[in-house]
Amino acid sequence: MVGNTCGLVAVLEGAAVAVTVAALSATAFLDHRGTRAAAERDLAQRTVLVAEHVRAVLRSDLLLLGRVADRFAGRPLPVPGTADADRDALRAMLGEAGGIDALRVYDARGDAVLSTAEDDPEPITLAAPACAAAAAARDRVCLEAPGRGMSGAYVVVRRLEDASGAFHGLAAATVAATRFAAVHHRIARGEGASLAVWTREGNAIARAAPPEPDAAPGWPDALWEQARVAGETGAFEFASPTGAAAWLYAVRRVEPEGLVVAAGRPLDALFAPWRSRTRLLWGFAGGGVALSLVLSALVLRSARREADALRDARRAVRESEERFAVAVAATTDGIWDWDLRTNKVRRTARMKALYGLADHEMGENPREFWERLHPVDGPNLRAAVQAHLEGRSEQIEVECRVRHKDGSWRWLFVRGRGLFGADGAPLRLVGMMTDVTERRERELRVQAAHREAEAERERARHAANHDPLTGLPNRAYLSERLSALAEAAAPDGVRQAVMLLDLDDFKAVNDTLGHPAGDELLRIVADRLRSCLRDGDFVARLGGDEFAVLVRTVCGPACGTRALAERIVAVVGRDVVVAGRPVRVGCSLGVSVWQAADLEPEEAIRQADVALYQAKRAGKNRVVFKGCGDVAHPGGGKGPA
Numbered sequence: 001m002v003g004n005t006c007g008l009v010a011v012l013e014g015a016a017v018a019v020t021v022a023a024l025s026a027t028a029f030l031d032h033r034g035t036r037a038a039a040e041r042d043l044a045q046r047t048v049l050v051a052e053h054v055r056a057v058l059r060s061d062l063l064l065l066g067r068v069a070d071r072f073a074g075r076p077l078p079v080p081g082t083a084d085a086d087r088d089a090l091r092a093m094l095g096e097a098g099g100i101d102a103l104r105v106y107d108a109r110g111d112a113v114l115s116t117a118e119d120d121p122e123p124i125t126l127a128a129p130a131c132a133a134a135a136a137a138r139d140r141v142c143l144e145a146p147g148r149g150m151s152g153a154y155v156v157v158r159r160l161e162d163a164s165g166a167f168h169g170l171a172a173a174t175v176a177a178t179r180f181a182a183v184h185h186r187i188a189r190g191e192g193a194s195l196a197v198w199t200r201e202g203n204a205i206a207r208a209a210p211p212e213p214d215a216a217p218g219w220p221d222a223l224w225e226q227a228r229v230a231g232e233t234g235a236f237e238f239a240s241p242t243g244a245a246a247w248l249y250a251v252r253r254v255e256p257e258g259l260v261v262a263a264g265r266p267l268d269a270l271f272a273p274w275r276s277r278t279r280l281l282w283g284f285a286g287g288g289v290a291l292s293l294v295l296s297a298l299v300l301r302s303a304r305r306e307a308d309a310l311r312d313a314r315r316a317v318r319e320s321e322e323r324f325a326v327a328v329a330a331t332t333d334g335i336w337d338w339d340l341r342t343n344k345v346r347r348t349a350r351m352k353a354l355y356g357l358a359d360h361e362m363g364e365n366p367r368e369f370w371e372r373l374h375p376v377d378g379p380n381l382r383a384a385v386q387a388h389l390e391g392r393s394e395q396i397e398v399e400c401r402v403r404h405k406d407g408s409w410r411w412l413f414v415r416g417r418g419l420f421g422a423d424g425a426p427l428r429l430v431g432m433m434t435d436v437t438e439r440r441e442r443e444l445r446v447q448a449a450h451r452e453a454e455a456e457r458e459r460a461r462h463a464a465n466h467d468p469l470t471g472l473p474n475r476a477y478l479s480e481r482l483s484a485l486a487e488a489a490a491p492d493g494v495r496q497a498v499m500l501l502d503l504d505d506f507k508a509v510n511d512t513l514g515h516p517a518g519d520e521l522l523r524i525v526a527d528r529l530r531s532c533l534r535d536g537d538f539v540a541r542l543g544g545d546e547f548a549v550l551v552r553t554v555c556g557p558a559c560g561t562r563a564l565a566e567r568i569v570a571v572v573g574r575d576v577v578v579a580g581r582p583v584r585v586g587c588s589l590g591v592s593v594w595q596a597a598d599l600e601p602e603e604a605i606r607q608a609d610v611a612l613y614q615a616k617r618a619g620k621n622r623v624v625f626k627g628c629g630d631v632a633h634p635g636g637g638k639g640p641a
Helices: 002-072 084-096 129-136 181-188 221-230 267-305 314-330 349-354 378-389 437-465 475-487 506-513 515-532 561-572 601-617
Strands: 100-107 112-115 142-144 154-161 167-175 194-199 204-208 233-238 247-254 259-266 334-339 344-347 396-403 409-420 426-435 495-503 538-543 546-554 576-578 581-583 587-595 622-626 632-634
Touching (some): 002 084, 002 100, 002 154, 002 167, 002 247, 002 538, 084 100, 084 112, 247 267, 259 267, 334 349, 344 349, 349 426, 378 396, 378 409, 378 426, 409 437, 475 538, 475 601, 495 601, 506 515, 506 581, 515 538, 515 561, 515 576, 546 561, 561 587, 561 622, 587 601, 601 622
Parallel strands (some): 587 622
Antiparallel strands (some): 100 167, 194 204, 233 247, 334 344, 334 426, 396 409, 409 426, 495 546, 495 587, 576 581, 622 632
């Protein structure tokens, strides 16, 4: 009998060891995969944040160069050495912008004609990819590596046009090498992480931390090949051919700017917590196996000494009680036993400790538990208990809050199962309680972090689509609305209208009262334009003193398009006090009316621009329509709609 028992114990021990090893191996494998997946998600999120920040910065650079282009639009470029007023204007723009080292203007041959820096810059190469793209595209920023005589991380260039719209030069901004440093360091959050923004040619324009002084320019060949294969987005491992530690990278392309954002962390740092957890897990498992072997040996020795008469019943009872006592002592859960016949509850000391109470501070009355429940959670738990007692659920599983002794609310996971008599009547409920407060609070923190990240992205989107001075939508936002309008299917016969508005004599306000007064006047004009809008109308500031109003549906004279235009001229032309002095400025409107089936929005904008030019030439402070009679009317006049 004893020999059979020894053999059985040996088989069970071997099976337990095998199961333990298999379970631990599977746990370590799944933990490793989860760590890798979490790291990839984290790095991908960082590339998203960096990409959105880079897009926002490049949009601000486009706005700045747009202001430079507006200054030289329609007039010859200055002669080098005789453009002090233009240089002062560019320096004022440079002072308002952040992270820009210098602004320069080049003629159609690539020779520098104006610079805010004191140096004598080299001519720019018009055949360079970025310069060629800028010369061919309007309202687009193109990146170029800095030339000789230029400092900074990169150069952005934009097309300049003469009065006929033909190319006659480039505006360039040299961007500081530290433009992205503060934001990217904050996104990197230490942890040995690396963030970089590269051009397609492999030139790094921003890094966190910055590269070493002797670092070779361009992508490392193997790393660039991995990033190219990864496509628009992706994650991959990269080991340096010099024998340095391997890294996990995530990449994301930023189009149409032609940039690549890369975020990486060393694999050793990523998997260090996993290795610690695995070693700890195997250590506990080894100790458990050793303890199991020792306990088995003790059981066998006790079995040999026990008399055959006592071995059947007494040993079973004793071992059952010992196992229960060990389980209760080892677990962090609280155990409860509710006798429904006597309405008394037995609770372990650990369960009472979940409330912060000593063993003598809670008795056997069930009411002591229900009175400490949160008012919101009490009905849910009562409903779960009732459903289980009525046989509508296999067991009770509810998370609820209870009042701790220190006055705080603690989250408990309550599990229980009922014991029923032969007639189906419930006799008792037995279960456990686990403190899950830390997990719930962690979930709340994660949710708050996600909400904050979403709010930050929304602020970035708003900043990219709105003018910072007036708060109105900007030219980019107007382009999106026009594109959406072109894609939407409008009913037959329904027309749209776009109004281009330019302030009359605005330059005189800037020249006499200064730019702050001009900015204040622009904000007042923006408010007056908002007050004139109807439901469905859209107003945007295009730059300088130029605004646009988009009217989505124009059904005929009854819709009041001309009345709206004349009201805008009248409201904008009211007297206003700026910088303590009375100012009066008028405005001229060019209006284009078109049917979606007959005319594209871009052509409608061009016609409105022509109408605005005609209004200016006809004496200003008036409205000129295109596609609706082509008639010019003064601001207060009447005419056919």
